[in-house]
Amino acid sequence: MDYIVYDLEMTNRLSEIIEIGAVKLRDTEGKLQVIDQFQSFIQPKMDTLNTRIMNLTGITKKDVMNAQPFSAVIELFRQWIGEEEYYLCSWGPEDKWALITDATFHHTPIDWIINHNDLQFLFSMLHDSEKGFRYGLARALSKLEMTPEGSLHRALDDARNTAKIFATIFQQVTLEKNPHSYRESKIFEPEKLVYQSKDEEAGDNVSPFASLSNLFG
Template sequence: MTPFYIHYIKDVKIDNKVTTRKADLKNAQEVKIVMGKFQKWISRGDYVLVFWSYSDLYLIMNQFLNRRFDLSWLKNYCDLQENFTAFINERNPISLKRAIDYVDLGFVGEQHNALNNAYNTARILNYLFDKSAHIKFDQNPFDKLICHLYKICKKCNETKYYLKFSKKNNNQYKNICLDCASEKNKLKKERRALRRIESVNLSE
């Protein structure tokens, strides 16, 4: 298997901290195409997905909810942040940069760059191997992702399945459920009708 896989995605909103250049996105493809290629690449043999924290998993799930690509390959997950935090007996999760500094390895490359983050995460993994640390490689990613199938409505404050929310023009799900949105539209129509009646009464 190829030791690494690099492909830029053009239709995913990127955090301002991420150091992705416009030139990198010149030949980028849509997320469904890229994820399909990644699935084909990673499924050629046994693998373990090593992440630093659950943020990458959340990004995958958010994109899945909006674009519906296959996630059947998602397995053998390892949250290295959780493993490293347990190894050094810290109560709260620590950043990748802090972990690198903790073991005096020195962060290689620019921070918030996906390839650099992956490389430095691998260095932490090698460090834990050298220390014969116990690492959990068989975590079920869906134990953490299931919460993303539900949203809290900002209007009624109820937790509902994501399909109970309508979509915006950019294909993202709104924060107001369909029931509250319907009630809101109903009230708008009633107010418009009332204004028309008042306008007619004033003109008579």
């Protein structure tokens, strides 16, 4: 079984994906080991980078304009995932919705977005969940007394840091298997639990879901 821990960076207005980073882990005698990693910029089709996103991520217009489009990058990502059975894991629910939204907009398959698990939700349920919030990635690392690697809001660095957290809670959580039919039935439904949260990394409380539906228009 492989565990694909991934992270996305997106534009501000339409939340188009502009970068994907991922770490592939494998269970070796009860411990997760990193066996590979993936990173690629993605050229947006309808949106552009604004100053806020460039300052937040360090991603430049040149980075995305020289990148391949979503369909090509996702095909490379799927090939990288490989043929082994896998779980997809992200920090929060937003990345799953962004993948489904962009794949739908670009007319690419979504049947590979299976066994998706929200590690932020699982971590928050283990730590102070009664207070009614989700842990931001930086706060979760601090909770575990871990030093962040790289830069926050860069896809591969965030995926690496998320993978470090996942490795520490791996034996304490049960991941959910959810097939293609499950995802289709849930595509326009809210998550089973959404905390009223304030993300200290982002510096505001704006929901990323608000702009995703614009891609369908």
